[in-house]
Amino acid sequence: MNNSNTLVQLVNVEQRYSSGRRTFTAVENVNFTMAEGEFVALLGPSGCGKSTLLRIITGLQKPSGGRVLYRGQPLTGVNPHATIVFQTFALFPWFSVLENVEIALKARGLPPAVRLPRAMELIDRVGLDGFESAYPRELSGGMRQKVGFARAMAVEPELLCLDEPFSALDVLSAESLRSELIELWLEGKIPTKAILMVTHNIEEAIMLAGRIIVMDKGPGRIVADLSVDLPYPRQRNTPAFTALVDRVYALLAGQTQAEHIELGSAPGEPGTTRPLPQVSINNLTGLLEYLSEQEKGHADIYRLPERLGVDSDELLRLIEAAELLGFVHVSQGDVALTPLGDTFADASILARKNIFAVRIRRLPIFKWLITLLRASESRSLGWDVVRAALELEFPPDEAERQLDTIVDWGRYAEVLAYDDDKALITLEPEAGVLEKTGT
C-alpha cells in the first residue's frame, strides 16, 4: 500500500468521546487510502462523522484510536500540506478579500514581494479581480466562497479539503462554483495533488468526484467505496448518472427490515435505541401526500429531491421517519406507500392525528416515556428529568434533539402536552377516555 503516490492512509481510525460515564462512538473502524490525482467525496447523512473524519485527516483533531499516515509518515499536529475550504467560509470579517488570502501566505513566512502577486493572481483566477479591497460582508455567499477557495489554494496545498463547500450557497451560485472548481482541477491550473470533499449531497458527489466513499451513521462508518467512471462534464440526466444516484440512494435509504429490527429497543434496555429522525410533521405529511398521487404510491427515491424541493439529506430523514412509522416500505432505492400510509394521506386532519398517535405509541422510545409519565403522580415530568434519562442512551446534544422531536411528534398526536414556562412534559388523557382535567 505504500506506493510513492499514496497521500493519506487511515488505519482502523475511530473517534470516541465520553459524556459522564458513557462513551459514544462518532466514527469506528475507518480504513481507506487516498492517492495523488484522486478527487474523493466522503458522502453520508448528517451525523455520520464525515466532518470528524475530515478534521482527523487534516490533523485538527486527534483520533482516539487508529493511525493516520500522510505520505507514509504518522501525522502529528495540523497537516502542513492540507488546507480546508469551509462550509461557513470562515473568512476573517475584519480583513479585506486581498488580506484574507494574503494572511494565509504571510503566516507561512512569505515576504510581501512574493505573497502579494500570488494573492492577486489567485483572486484573479477565481474571478474576483476588482473586489480585492472589499470586505467579506459586502460579498454574496458565492463570492465569499470564492475567497475561501482562493485562500485555500494560495498556499498550494497537496491536499485540498472541502467541507460541504457548496451547501451554504444558493442553488445557482453552487452550480457555477462547482463547474469552476472542476475546470480548475481538470485543467491542472492548481498545484493540488488531491481533493477530498465532504458532502451530504448525493448528486454533488457524483457530479464532481472520481471516487465516492459512502458513510452511514449509528455509529459512523464506511459502507461503500464506489468509483465514478463518468466522463466530465457530467450530465445529470444521462442514464449512467441516474443509475449511480439510484444506487447510492439505495445504499443510504437501506431496506425496510422486519418490524422488531426497525423499531429497536427502549432506552435503558439492551440493544440499541433507534433515534427518531428529526423531521417536521408538515414535511412528512407532504411526502406521503406526494406519494399517494403517484401510481401505486410508488417512487424512485433519487427523483424525489427535485420534485419535492428538499435536499437529499432531509429526504432520507423523511423516508426514515415514514418507514419507522410504517407508512412506507423501502426497497432497492424505491419507496412505496403501505396501505396504512395511503389511508393516512387520504385522511382528515383529525383522523391523521389519530393514526399518528396509534403509530407513535408503538415506538419503544414513546412506550418508555409514556410508562415513565404514568408512573409519576401528576402524569408529568420535567424536561430536564427526561433528558437526563435519555442521556443514558444518547450523547447530551443528541438527547436534547431527540427530546425535541419526541415532544414535537407527541404534541401533534396529542399524546403529550408541553408547558414551556415550567418545562413540563405531561401525558394527555388517552383518546376515548373522556375525562376533563382541571388546570
Add this chain to the structure above:
Amino acid sequence: MPQRLTFGMPSSRRFGYGDLFVLLAIAGVLYLGLRFALTAPDEVRGPEIRLTWTALPGYAALSIGRMAAAYALSFLFTIVYGYVAAYNRRAEMVMMPLLDVLQSVPILSFLPVVLLSLSALLPEGVAAEFAAIVLIFTSQVWNMTFAWYQALTTISKDLREASAIFRFNRWLRLKWLELPFGAISLIWNSMMSWAGGWFFLMAAESYTVGERDFRLPGLGSFLQAAAGQGDLQALLLGIGALVLVVVALDQLVWRPLLAWADRFKLEMVEDQAPPTSWFYDLLSDSRLIQRLGASLAEWNERLDAWLIHRLKPLGMPETQSSQQWTLLSIGVIAALAAAVGYGGLLAGRMLLEVTPAQWLELGVGLGATFLRVVIAMAIALAWTIPVGVAIGSNQRLARWLQPVVQIAASVPATALFPAFLLIFLNLPNGLNIAAIVLMLTGTQWYLLFNVIAGALAIPQDLKHTAALLHLKPLARWRILTLPALFPYIVTGAITASGGAWNASIVAEYTEFGGQVRSVTGIGATISHATASGQYALLLAATLAMILAVIAINRLLWRRLYVLAEERFRME
C-alpha cells in the same frame, strides 16, 4: 444607542466552592491590609488645594493622569488574565468565580482598607496616589476582563479551525483573530469602565477621615474644597472643567476608536448607521498620520516576520481531559488553598473581637443603607421609565435629547456630592436627603440609557399590532411596553444597584466645612471604624457589605436576569 449598557452580566453559575474560596481570599486580603494598617500614621496631612481657575488645568491633568495609569493597568491585566482563564481549564476554575464575585463587590468599600494599609507601607503622598490608582483599577478591570474572556471563549469554531489550518502562531492568533474578535466589546467596556472610573477617582481624591486627610490634588479635591468653603464660583468652574474633560476625551479618544473599530464587527451584513467621528475623519485624512501609518506598517512587517520565524504554528486549543495534572499545578493549588485558609482563619479570629453591640450596629446600618438604596432605585425607576419611553418612542426627540442625557450622565455623581451637601445640609435630615440624591445621581443614568435603548428596540410590527388592537394606554403598557423593556430595565437596575451601594461609602459620613456629619448606615460604620481605628469593626463592616451585595445579586438580580433572558428577549 440600541444596545444595553451593562457592567458584568450575572452568569448563571451556581454558588460553589469557588465562591467560598474567593470570599475567604477577600477576607484574608482585607485582614492582611488591616494588619499593615495597625502601623498607619495617626495623622495624615493633605495637600493645599488652590481654588483659582489657573490651578484647574494642572488639577485636570493630574486627574486624567491617574485615570490613564489605572486604565493602562486594567488593560494589561485584562489581556493576561482573560487569556489565561480562557485557555487554561484549571486556572479558569478559580479565575472565573473570582471575577464573578469581584465584579459585584462594592469596590468603594475597599477604599479605607487600601488607604490605611498603603499609608503604612508608603510615604504619605505616594500612598494616596497609589490607593487612588488601585481603586480605579479595581473598579474598571472586571467587566473588561469578563468581556475579553467572553470574546476568547466565543470565537467561532470555524475561525479557530481556519487559524489552525493556515498555521497561525500564538502572536498571529492574538493579532489576527483574538484581538479583532474582542475589539468592539473591549472598547465598549473600556468606555464604560472609564466613565465609571471617574466616580471612584472623585471619591478617592477627596477622601478624608478623622485626622487622616487622604486628599490628592485633582478635580475631586478641588470640588470638595470649593463646596466646603462655600465658593460657588469655584464649584461651577470645577464642574465645568470636569464636563469639558469628559466630553473632550469622549470626542477625541473614544468616538474615534469606535469609528475605527467598526471594521471589527462580526455581523456579515452592512451596518445602516455605522459609528462616525469627525476627529477620526480628520485624522485619517491627515498626511502626517498617513506617513506615520506607512512607516508603522514597515515595522509591523518586520516584527511579524521575526515572530513568525520564532514561534511555532499552533493547533486547535486543547480541550478538557487532554490537560494533565502536573505536580507543579497541584503544588500551586495546595499552597494557594493553604494561604487562603490561613488568611480566612486569621480574619475570622479578628472578627471575634467585634462585640455583640457592634454586630447589632452593623445589622441596623445594613438595613438603613438597604432602605436608602431601595428608595433611590424606586425614584430612579419612577422617572426614567416614562421619560425613557417618551424619548425612545420619538426618534426626533431621541436624536435631540440623547447627547444632552449623555453629558448629564458623564458627570460622576461623587463630583456633585459636595454641591449636594451645600444645598441640602441645612435642611432637616439633610445628609439623608443628600445621600439618597447622590445614590440617585449615580444610578438613574444607567436606567435611563437602558430604557431608551429598550424603547428604540420595540419592533415596529408589534407597535402597529398594538395600535390595530386599539389597546388603551394602560393595557398597552402592560401588554407591550413593560414586557419589551423588562430585560433592559433589569440590566440597567443591576448596574444601578451596584452604584448605589458604592455611593453609601461617600454619602453616609462626611466632613464638610470642618464638621463631621453622619447618618446611620453601613457606609457610615465603615468610615467611623476607619476614623477611630476600630479595625475589627472595619473588617466586619466591609465584609458584611460585600456579602450583602453579593446576596442581593444572587437572590434577586440573577433570577430576574435569567427570567428576562428566557421570557422577554425579543431576538
